[in-house]
Amino acid sequence: MTKPAPRAGWPTPFRPRISASFSYRLHAILAANGLYRRVAARLERAPRAYRAFTTVERVSKERLYGCRMCGQCALPTTGYACPMTCPKQLRNGPCGGVSPDGNCEVHPEMRCVWVIAHERATAAGHGSDLGLLHRPVDHREHSRSSWINYWLGRDDELATDPRSRPLLPIVEVS
Template structure:
């Protein structure tokens, strides 16, 4: 998984373009998903999302994906689960202080964001992780937010008014 994750960061622009094409498809499915019931389709969509994002990003299924804001490097792979930059314990070689064999997730995030068209999103401060959303589909949450159909219970409260940018 680690090698694939590193490849994805090196090709973050390509993944950004793929997602830009994928998101409209998800939105077009909204009427069908609404008719079937988002609660009913959560499990199958979550399983597909977990398989795809697990392979590509070593996704931890936090339910609040911010990959487009972090150079396609999942911040949940940071042993400290930091969503807004490195902890200050980055080694001189760019590796993690907790897992010395692993490159710091935030070093990778900066590298990936430099390759992306919307790379400036790395400067957007992310809200803390809402652990109530763990193991839920961020794709479905994104569709509901983008179509302004988010159920109150499915959207984490955000005091800063920010919107989760990438799913």
């Protein structure tokens, strides 16, 4: 039986079009600072400029990384492979269905995006990023600019090192 083609718009694993090492260098240029924070705050106060800026972000990141505009970008911690292109949109590593050759359970002809993330991050010396724990996606941020959110500090706790803090508060049950 032939497998139906993925439905348009549904997430499918995406192999980034630019290298991880170049992306890390780019990130260093775009790292949050006072100037970017002021620019981001001004853009948020000007709806037309915000929309134009967000369009540029969407078009460029869609083409380079398969971005789906979740508005809370995980790329710097995943070897610049977008976890939102995982058909299950898993942000904390692959599901249990990855095939022994590293392909996706949902699209067996494609490489699992988390395998791609692992290959890219380790090759660029950022393998330890993959141990970070990501908070759940806030879908209210969908279609908003992740660059602006990042510059305004909204991503500060997007991913944490689970070894640096208890995962859950201890609740006494009487």
